[in-house]
Amino acid sequence: MSVSGQYWYVSAYIGIYVLVPYLNKMIEAMDKGNYRKFLTVILIMTEILPLIRNHSFMTGDTLFSLIPIYFIGGYLRKYSSDFDEKKEKIRNHFCTSNIINGGVNFSD
Template identity: 30%
Template sequence: MGGTISFIKSFFPVILGRYWYFNAYIALCLLLPFINAGIKRLTQKQLERIIAALLLFTMTSGMLGHFFVQDGYSAFWLIVMYLVGAYLKITTHNVKRVSSRQLMLIFIGMTLISLFGEAISIKFIGHSDIWLAYNSPMVVIESIAIVILFTRIRVKSVRLQKCLARFTPLTFSVYLIDSNHAFYGFVTHSAFTFIRVQNVMVGYLIIIMASVGMFVGFIVCDYGRAQLFRKCPQLKLVMIGRETIGYHVNKFVTSWGSR
């Protein structure tokens, strides 16, 4: 019964909150005009204090007690990260003082601390995800480091620039398809159980090849969808109608699941 309900809900992902990031992103977009207006009015010092207070709360009590941060799976956390990104853009001159080598060392160091903390937690207090949670201090610091490193990549090839501009927006489909409950429940949930009996190196190779294959395959699927929508705009109305229907069947699905 639970699998059937999950399958039905997968057809109405937005209304029924199946994609936490997509829903959180919508909330962020709705608040962006107010957030951006506030950033423009604040001095750099004021913005620093606000971000410091938010990070201090979300990476300590927010991480240990969850609260409304929800381990980083929330619109609030997305807003905090947006503010951090805005601050990095405003203080580009300060960011440039940190070398790429230092950033890489920070990334590696934070990763090792997270893995060490996770290993200690598993051994002495049982499995704990707080070391690898989105709002873990180590994950936040290493994420900031890797984002800055990626901003320093310069693509000089015009052809490659055009290719990236065309296919980068399609990468979101990888998240949507891979996170779809129907796809996970009927495909990836048990598709790779055979890896457990494989040699370690063979297992890693299979995982890498499968990941790359799925990534490329999902992008190709979304590229086909984008071309289809471009030639037949009426299909967009079908998608909107599907979400509207999802809203009306929400109570029915919920009551069915409680039986």
């Protein structure tokens, strides 16, 4: 489902909008282990295999390009409590690196 040209995102967005109830049912039905396996398979199919084969069926301008992104967002939403500690560490590293980088740039 793709409309070529500058409005491809509109058709892809409408397609996602129609599929959201079904995608959400899939997300709700999967436990954490199965969801991780599912994401791994999707990411291998959409990102790794095209790199290896130098061919992409995911051109970035179709409904099927948005579905993996939706599933990743669903995982982050469903298991957000798993990321609280990690988010804090990332935030601390980010702030520290910005302070150090700012100091280095300021001293130049």
